[in-house]
Amino acid sequence: MDDKLMLMIPGPTPVPEQVLLAIAKHPIGHRSGDFSKIIGECNEGLKWLHQTKNEVLTLAASGTGAMEAGIINFLSPGDRVLVGNNGKFGERWGKVAQAYNLNVEIITAEWGQPLDPEKFREKLEADKEKEIKAVILTHSETSTAVINDLETINRHVKAHGEALIIVDAVTSLGATSVPVDEWGLDVVGSGSQKGYMMPPGLGFVAVSPKAWKAYETAKLPRFYFDLGPYRKTAAKNSTPFTPPVNLYFGLQVALKMLKDEGLENIFARHLRLTKATRAAVKALGLGLLAADDVASNAATAVAPTQVEAEEIRTVMKKKFDIALAGGQDHLKGKIFRIGHLGFVSDRDILTCIAAIEATLQELGYESFTPGAGVTAAAKVFAES
Amino acid sequence: MDDKLMLMIPGPTPVPEQVLLAIAKHPIGHRSGDFSKIIGECNEGLKWLHQTKNEVLTLAASGTGAMEAGIINFLSPGDRVLVGNNGKFGERWGKVAQAYNLNVEIITAEWGQPLDPEKFREKLEADKEKEIKAVILTHSETSTAVINDLETINRHVKAHGEALIIVDAVTSLGATSVPVDEWGLDVVGSGSQKGYMMPPGLGFVAVSPKAWKAYETAKLPRFYFDLGPYRKTAAKNSTPFTPPVNLYFGLQVALKMLKDEGLENIFARHLRLTKATRAAVKALGLGLLAADDVASNAATAVAPTQVEAEEIRTVMKKKFDIALAGGQDHLKGKIFRIGHLGFVSDRDILTCIAAIEATLQELGYESFTPGAGVTAAAKVFAES
Numbered sequence: 124m125d126d127k128l129m130l131m132i133p134g135p136t137p138v139p140e141q142v143l144l145a146i147a148k149h150p151i152g153h154r155s156g157d158f159s160k161i162i163g164e165c166n167e168g169l170k171w172l173h174q175t176k177n178e179v180l181t182l183a184a185s186g187t188g189a190m191e192a193g194i195i196n197f198l199s200p201g202d203r204v205l206v207g208n209n210g211k212f213g214e215r216w217g218k219v220a221q222a223y224n225l226n227v228e229i230i231t232a233e234w235g236q237p238l239d240p241e242k243f244r245e246k247l248e249a250d251k252e253k254e255i256k257a258v259i260l261t262h263s264e265t266s267t268a269v270i271n272d273l274e275t276i277n278r279h280v281k282a283h284g285e286a287l288i289i290v291d292a293v294t295s296l297g298a299t300s301v302p303v304d305e306w307g308l309d310v311v312g313s314g315s316q317k318g319y320m321m322p323p324g325l326g327f328v329a330v331s332p333k334a335w336k337a338y339e340t341a342k343l344p345r346f347y348f349d350l351g352p353y354r355k356t357a358a359k360n361s362t363p364f365t366p367p368v369n370l371y372f373g374l375q376v377a378l379k380m381l382k383d384e385g386l387e388n389i390f391a392r393h394l395r396l397t398k399a400t401r402a403a404v405k406a407l408g409l410g411l412l413a414a415d416d417v418a419s420n421a422a423t424a425v426a427p428t429q430v431e432a433e434e435i436r437t438v439m440k441k442k443f444d445i446a447l448a449g450g451q452d453h454l455k456g457k458i459f460r461i462g463h464l465g466f467v468s469d470r471d472i473l474t475c476i477a478a479i480e481a482t483l484q485e486l487g488y489e490s491f492t493p494g495a496g497v498t499a500a501a502k503v504f505a506e507s
Numbered sequence: 508m509d510d511k512l513m514l515m516i517p518g519p520t521p522v523p524e525q526v527l528l529a530i531a532k533h534p535i536g537h538r539s540g541d542f543s544k545i546i547g548e549c550n551e552g553l554k555w556l557h558q559t560k561n562e563v564l565t566l567a568a569s570g571t572g573a574m575e576a577g578i579i580n581f582l583s584p585g586d587r588v589l590v591g592n593n594g595k596f597g598e599r600w601g602k603v604a605q606a607y608n609l610n611v612e613i614i615t616a617e618w619g620q621p622l623d624p625e626k627f628r629e630k631l632e633a634d635k636e637k638e639i640k641a642v643i644l645t646h647s648e649t650s651t652a653v654i655n656d657l658e659t660i661n662r663h664v665k666a667h668g669e670a671l672i673i674v675d676a677v678t679s680l681g682a683t684s685v686p687v688d689e690w691g692l693d694v695v696g697s698g699s700q701k702g703y704m705m706p707p708g709l710g711f712v713a714v715s716p717k718a719w720k721a722y723e724t725a726k727l728p729r730f731y732f733d734l735g736p737y738r739k740t741a742a743k744n745s746t747p748f749t750p751p752v753n754l755y756f757g758l759q760v761a762l763k764m765l766k767d768e769g770l771e772n773i774f775a776r777h778l779r780l781t782k783a784t785r786a787a788v789k790a791l792g793l794g795l796l797a798a799d800d801v802a803s804n805a806a807t808a809v810a811p812t813q814v815e816a817e818e819i820r821t822v823m824k825k826k827f828d829i830a831l832a833g834g835q836d837h838l839k840g841k842i843f844r845i846g847h848l849g850f851v852s853d854r855d856i857l858t859c860i861a862a863i864e865a866t867l868q869e870l871g872y873e874s875f876t877p878g879a880g881v882t883a884a885a886k887v888f889a890e891s
Contacts, residue, residue, distance in 0.1 A: 128535055135535075143531045143533065149510075152830045343728070347603075368519055446539065
């Protein structure tokens with residue numbers, strides 16, 4: 124049916140009506156006092172969401188742009204960096220670092236597995252000359268729905284003392300606690316179409332005082348993504364270039380909604396949605412790509428063995444107007460991903476699981492008890 | 508009054524209701540067939556607006572980001588470039604070129620004056636070694652409302668043979684004819700919040716085959732702004748990174764509206780609005796910054812001598828909810844700018860001029876005949 128689409132992909136995520144209506148307002152001048160107030164309120168809300176007193180800067184860019192800004196503002200050509208790669212996004216940050224002629228060392232883990240913090244510890248401890256200038260990694264790897272042990276890896280970075288930690292929190296921010304100040308995260312990048320309950324188009328970068336110190340001597344070329352002018356203008360509730368004013372209107376409303384819900388409730392909700400989804404998938408006898416203890420709260424990657432992942436996606440879209448994400452690169456056709464990030468409620472999970480059950484029946488998959496998925500999800504909701 | 512703002516600044520410009528409502532739709536998956544169709548339609552519309560068969564690529568970025576992409580994809584460190592600077596934006600492209608360690612030669616003209624094509628001719632003719640790799644200039648200089656003689660300067664660039672011409676058409680595209688293929692413009696950058704009748708958040712870059720040839724050997728570092736992947740994915744109606752899907756919804760509608768109006772009508776309308784505004788300003792005895800023959804069709808810069816520019820802006824905003832733009836940098840307080848770019852009609856000019864007359868009365872400015880401004884504008888409309 125037209126206009127009946129239900130987004131259950133890990134971005135873009137569903138957007139609340141009040142956010143959409145705010146975005147539909149007539150633009151106002153970006154240098155007006157009225158707009159300054161909106162920027163000011165957004166900046167405060169972003170700090171709250173990031174649990175930080177540091178600046179959180181907003182760019183007209185996707186999350187990739189925000190991460191690129193987070194990398195190129197604090198490093199110089201030839202700088203040695205460690206990049207964690209256990210999926211599509213970790214892989215991408217390695218490519219960004221290479222494009223800027225950094226001395227890149229990639230620490231890999233198989234897609235579906237988390238990065239091993241020990242490998243970071245070994246490299247960092249062996250670096251007596253303090254040549255490693257940054258460790259770049261993805262917190263929640265969206266392509267596999269695996270969460271990396273950022274807390275432990277960050278502890279090893281802190282023990283090194285010199286290296287900055289640059290974190291892709293694109294699908295962890297607003298789903299999982301990312302305590303920027305408590306952990307001392309230097310650079311944290313994210314994008315609006317994820318936990319923010321917003322359409323895509325805005326990128327965010329949180330920057331620590333230690334990173335600003337590195338900025339002073341960092342020599343990689345940049346202009347649009349030069350964070351210095353963003354910092355300077357943010358202090359005056361302004362921006363260096365024309366900001367996407369309508370997206371700011373939406374961000375103001377979305378951040379208010381998030382504040383009203385409260386950080387603890389937001390994180391508990393995402394955890395509950397994840398547990399319910401995984402319990403349902405297990406009850407249906409479908410495989411899970413990631414183990415329970417490394418499951419991201421943003422999405423669940425399902426790896427069915429007796430039925431084609433792409434067939435499930437096709438029927439779900441065609442018959443029930445539910446968009447699920449496929450696998451990327453070599454996981455294409457092997458997994459499908461259920462997004463439960465952002466403006467997603469318990470009811471949405473019940474809906475999605477019920478539709479998956481109906482789809483499995485349609486596809487003639489017989490190794491499950493009809494109703495078992497919904498029942499398993501309902502049990503999680505009843506108990507939490 | 509709340510929600511009563513009328514935007515008469517040269518960006519963001521007013522947005523039609525049907526565009527705003529399209530932007531307010533629920534996002535859909537950016538890798539879906541439905542979204543591919545939208546991308547395809549937008550890409551076709553962009554080519555039409557640019558009068559080109561070349562690719563016109565869309566970035567999640569402001570116009571500055573689009574121009575930076577247009578510069579850094581086709582040049583290598585140390586390349587000699589000529590940059591025209593007769594205002595805030597020309598100045599900015601010089602800074603971008605310097606940030607990327609190009610060998611930058613600035614050709615200036617006083618703010619309010621056009622660039623002198625002869626100065627370009629001299630430099631280009633003297634360059635027997637063909638060291639000049641690009642000429643970068645702003646077509647319509649928004650900060651002063653002056654239009655540069657792109658056609659003539661481009662002819663000199665063509666005579667040189669080697670250099671690319673890289674054009675900031677941010678406030679000329681959709682207001683004035685920019686015949687990309689006919690003139691052989693290599694790179695043309697623009698932004699959505701101008702002639703496109705859209706909110707800010709999208710940047711556009713048109714790229715010629717000659718520029719793509721230069722791309723193959725260009726060595727400046729880039730990732731998010733690397734236009735190669737944009738070109739490759741555009742051919743498949745896709746994008747390299749998550750696009751601002753809601754802004755695309757709006758762009759699709761806006762481009763359709765522009766097509767329905769037709770290029771000749773759009774350009775004639777902007778010319779008429781410009782003539783009416785200038786006639787009115789003259790009739791009111793207020794000064795104009797730019798001479799008639801170099802007036803941009805995007806905006807009119809008024810340089811009042813007997814009354815404070817900022818006082819006019821303040822009263823216009825406070826009493827009549829009309830936003831006018833001020834001067835930038837050393838023109839701050841010396842001029843105000845009336846934007847008549849994008850979704851602006853004859854009626855809007857009458858409204859704005861009537862309010863300026865009322866404001867002048869309020870400020871006790873006596874050297875004008877009340878009604879003279881509106882009458883002069885009406886005369887232009889009656890005659891065209």
